[in-house]
Amino acid sequence: MSGTLYGVGLGPGDPDLMTLKAHRLISSARVIAYPAPDTGESFARSIAAAIIPASAREIPIVVPMRVDRFPAQDIYDKAAAEIAGVLRAGEDVVTLCEGDPFFFGSFMYLFERLSEEFPTQVVPGVTSLTACAAQLQRPLTARNDVLTIIPGPLPDVDIRAKIEEAQAVAIMKVGRHLGRLKSLLKDMGLLEQAGYVERASLPGQKVARLVDLKAETAPYFSMILIYKGDEAWTLPPSFSS
Structure with a gap:
């Protein structure tokens, strides 16, 4: 059986605003994916940093931060392919998303690429x-x-x-x-x-x-x-x- 893809909303930034379900999934995750800029730290990761297990495999999805819209399709294609390999091996993947995954959230781009093939759960967050x-x-x-x-x-x-x-x-x-x-x-x-x-x-x-x-x-x-x-x-x- 394949693993489950989780899109986990983290809330606006204060770690105390994460839901109990988000906390549970992140703190027990074996594989964590998250969006990251090409310079500096990932905001999504920083929100959850205190509860990410030290043993967890991390998959940063590096999207260059630009004033104009960046054509990120290739980046999400590559990230989806890497995550799909993990899911096919039977491992769950917890994907972090600041705010809510479906409210201007980056997780939607992985959802449209992976949800038809793999079990997927979306965990709402405080917007x-x-x-x-x-x-x-x-x-x-x-x-x-x-x-x-x-x-x-x-x-x-x-x-x-x-x-x-x-x-x-x-x-x-x-x-x-x-x-x-x-x-x-x-x-x-x-x-x-x-x-x-x-x-x-x-x-x-x-x-x-x-x-x-x-x-x-x-x-x-x-x-x-x-x-x-x-x-x-x-x-x-x-x-x-």
């Missing part, structure tokens, strides 16, 4: 979306509100149209687009309602009202949350972080 809302101390959405998740790199005209249709908005992958997004939201009269969170749950976390944020660029792990529905939810006047 950056809910982690940012928790740190911002404002609910995301309620009742019949429409929550729209928007990638920051989209053109202004597309972002504007999506925001206008929604009652609650999350803009992800803010990064170098921060200044442009601030200008757009100011033009739409939404700057005062927008909250900003970067590196949610991590030691370098920052939480602010977007109108108070002086920076024009942000890290990749950053998010803008807006609520414009019927509930009387407002942002705190200030944040300590």
Whole structure:
């Protein structure tokens, strides 16, 4: 019998936010796979580092970190082939994924290559979306509100149209687009309602009202949350972080 492929969500970064199932699978794993940059340490591995068994075989999936989209198909093809060899030999493979595997998670690329041939289990994780809302101390959405998740790199005209249709908005992958997004939201009269969170749950976390944020660029792990529905939810006047 072949082994089982596990896609394990690790949560946004704080190891305490891993689920009990994630902890159990990782701490007993004989083979661990995880995404890694071509320079520096793997963020996914760093979240789980304290519970990875010293005897575990590790399969880093090295994806170069670039501003523009990197054609990673060959990299995931190669990683899937290596993992398939382990699974065919009867070993389980626990694949680490920051956040949730199916919410902008890298595990989805292995899933589409391997799940038809091998038993596969996806272990959900706390998403950056809910982690940012928790740190911002404002609910995301309620009742019949429409929550729209928007990638920051989209053109202004597309972002504007999506925001206008929604009652609650999350803009992800803010990064170098921060200044442009601030200008757009100011033009739409939404700057005062927008909250900003970067590196949610991590030691370098920052939480602010977007109108108070002086920076024009942000890290990749950053998010803008807006609520414009019927509930009387407002942002705190200030944040300590």
